[in-house]
Amino acid sequence: MKRGMLIILSGPSGVGKGTVREELFKDESLNLSYSISMTTRKPRPAETEGVDYFFVDEKTFVDKIAQGGLLEWARFVGNYYGTPKDNVDRLLDEGKNVVLEIEVQGALQVMKKCPDALTIFLVPPSLEELERRIRGRRTESEDIVKERLDKARKEIQTKDEYKYVVENDDVHLAKDKIAKIIREHKI
Ligand SMILES: Nc1ncnc2c1ncn2[C@@H]1O[C@H](COP(=O)(O)OP(=O)(O)OP(=O)(O)O)[C@@H](O)[C@H]1O
Numbered sequence: 562m563k564r565g566m567l568i569i570l571s572g573p574s575g576v577g578k579g580t581v582r583e584e585l586f587k588d589e590s591l592n593l594s595y596s597i598s599m600t601t602r603k604p605r606p607a608e609t610e611g612v613d614y615f616f617v618d619e620k621t622f623v624d625k626i627a628q629g630g631l632l633e634w635a636r637f638v639g640n641y642y643g644t645p646k647d648n649v650d651r652l653l654d655e656g657k658n659v660v661l662e663i664e665v666q667g668a669l670q671v672m673k674k675c676p677d678a679l680t681i682f683l684v685p686p687s688l689e690e691l692e693r694r695i696r697g698r699r700t701e702s703e704d705i706v707k708e709r710l711d712k713a714r715k716e717i718q719t720k721d722e723y724k725y726v727v728e729n730d731d732v733h734l735a736k737d738k739i740a741k742i743i744r745e746h747k748i
């Protein structure tokens with residue numbers, strides 16, 4: 562069986578990675594599978610263990626790093642986030658196109674380890690719109706919103722490290738652009 566493609570969907574917090582990813586996953590012809598990350602962040606009310614994330618304590622996360630069990634990991638605004646390696650390898654072996662929805666530090670690590678990965682950076686139409694989206698989601702405290710926006714300004718400066726940059730103005734247009742990129746990308 563042909564090994565699947567590794568796809569990194571990155572971009573600042575609140576740009577709409579999760580929203581666009583949900584649209585992409587409705588298209589079964591793309592043969593996508595989602596890599597569920599591990600995090601020390603507390604679950605939001607609508608989040609489910611093992612679906613949105615594997616929610617763990619700091620010791621479990623640090624042990625996982627020490628065991629070499631993460632493909633990449635980063636500290637982002639006070640919490641650890643990382644990609645369990647075994648799961649990604651298994652899904653790729655099964656021929657799935659595996660989506661990592663991750664922030665910039667982790668994406669840069671994967672680019673080094675897996676230069677063939679398809680890397681896509683989602684940009685907002687403007688920083689003002691990004692702020693509206695983060696605030697509109699009502700999941701973060703004021704302090705965290707400010708930290709995430711500060712981080713976003715720096716993250717956007719790295720966009721040229723990615724193979725593709727896609728603006729998320731309209732969710733369906735962004736989904737269509739990314740679907741086309743996935744279909745046409747050759748490893
Ligand atoms: N194109 C769009 N136009 C308007 N609102 C959008 C658009 N895309 C996403 N949103 C909204 O912006 C908010 C943030 O989206 P989402 O949670 O998908 O972002 P994210 O990049 O996955 O964030 P995080 O990295 O923090 O997980 C949500 O309320 C979502 O409904």
Ligand SMILES: Nc1nc2c(ncn2[C@@H]2O[C@H](COP(=O)(O)O)[C@@H](O)[C@H]2O)c(=O)[nH]1
Nearest residue numbers: 574598634635637642643644662663664667
């Ligand atoms: N480097 C990694 N970043 C990840 C991973 N899983 C999610 N993320 C990114 O972290 C921020 C914050 O996420 P949130 O759920 O607290 O809003 C966001 O950019 C995510 O894409 C991961 O495994 N590694």
